[in-house]
Amino acid sequence: MRSKMKRAAAACLCMVMLISLTACGGNKDSDAKGNKEAEKSSVIRVGSKDFTEGMIVSEIYALALEDAGYQVERVFDIAGSVIHTSIVNDEIDLYPEYTGTGLLSVLGMDLITDPQEVYDTVKDEYEKQFQLTWLDYSQANDGQGLVIRTDLAKELGIKTISDLQKHASELRFASQGEFNEREDGIPALEKTYGKFDWKSSKVYDGGLKYEVLSSDEADVTPAYTTEGPLADKDKFTLLEDDKHVWPPYNLAPVVRDNILKANPDIADILNAISAKMDTESITALNAKVDVEKEDYEDVASEYYESIK
Template sequence: MKWSFGPLALLLLIPALVVACSPFGDDDGETVTVGSKDFAEELILGEMYAQLLEDHGINVERALNLGGTNIAHEALINGDIDLYPEYTGTALLAILSMETMSDPDEVYRIVSEEYAEQFDLVWLEQAPMNNANALATSREFSEANNLTTISQMVEMAGEIRLAAVPDFEEREDGLAGLMQVYGDFELQEFLVFDPGIKYEAFLDGDADVVQVFGTDGQIGGYDLVVLEDDQGLWPPYHVAPVVREDALDANPEIADILNEVQPLLTSEIMTDLNWMVEGPEGRDPADVARDFLIENGLIDE
């Protein structure tokens, strides 16, 4: 079974979001609405957060698979959801439009301060995993074209068909950022696919280079070559739950509950979990999340 996540999911979720019309779902602040973006890792993390809260007796509404970064962020600041997993580098570049930097702790400090000041949002602890943006190609294409860096890709851009997700073209950490850092270039073709079918299109030969994330299980599963970001566009992308301040005020135990899982989420672990969903097993993200939490003694069977 292949998991495909697309913008249509947002339309299907609108009635549920209307019902959960208050920031906490019900009037007494006891229900917490957990959101996520529209790719496997976000669904796994969203399920982890939801199941951890439920195991501690908190009522949870799920609004998973919302869409891209902007959709999830707007849902959070509008109060349609109370929390969702976000990445420090995404917050720095795509939301705050700040300059890139390489120090993970400094990126975390800045996004935490800016989110609190601008949006009344709280970043909980960041995980050690780094799901950095990247570009990758097949080993065959890399060896045939001596292609190992993004600078080399830019030199042959007119021969490159690049496959990416819908919001990549305009994001400061996407194609727009690549052109700012690496100079203007013109691709043979820029192809947009929903996250669930991006790799399928690449493997079918529709593209030469594909946008990837550092913890994608497909990188190892398909023996892809990640191109070196030799001009340093991309900052660290450590994940953390981002929570509405008023949700934390109503449910202060959320922080301790969710922070407990964060140190366990290494890049290696997350890559393996992602591959369980997107690889040949095609497992349900909720089951993968549950098994991980049980194995680590964070919830009861």
């Protein structure tokens, strides 16, 4: 009898140990899976468009995230025509975008010129259509503009596009050609400001526009408002679009919703960066790379250290 009882007790003990081991094994598998998921979610894929400004700003984002303890994978040099598809297809987690690009190029909506209204519109539509979040927009605006040689601007008292229109007959205009015909180029300007009766109008390669101005072959040319050469205000003056013919192109991080839900502090990290950026600072960063030929990573690192 005692022998049977001992055998039964031993069997029970073995069963308990087996259940315990199985449970422990299950916990290990679960923990391992959980750790892998945690590791995966902690890697943030930062995308960048394929031009200087895009890479500088994306690198600044990446540095800020790394400083906060995130592991970052840089997916840079993506063509502007496909970067929206990249984030929608889960190939990247975030990238810097322009509010005007979101409004006109991605959403295909009508022109809006108020910065806050543009931002509110793209923020709402991106959330509804793509499950993407626009974080705070910065004051850095890389939009369309007109630039004049500073010596002439001072001589003629030209500060705005309205001033320019009044003096157009005294000035030589240079463009890459497309601007003269494009809906948001000369046609939009003349619809808003009146006709521009230039002294002369010639077509040059767009990459040579600042050389054309510097060599006194022309006086005025279209520009994007954060181009590096514009940092030299002794040479070039960016005119105020005082009647707001062009939409704003404010920089802001666009982030996948699932990434923000898993890592809500990313919003605070990147919003703090946006709060420091403006058109003048971004122009200066572009100048260091495009004019002074510094490495974009060094430029981004130096700037990040100065604002963090």
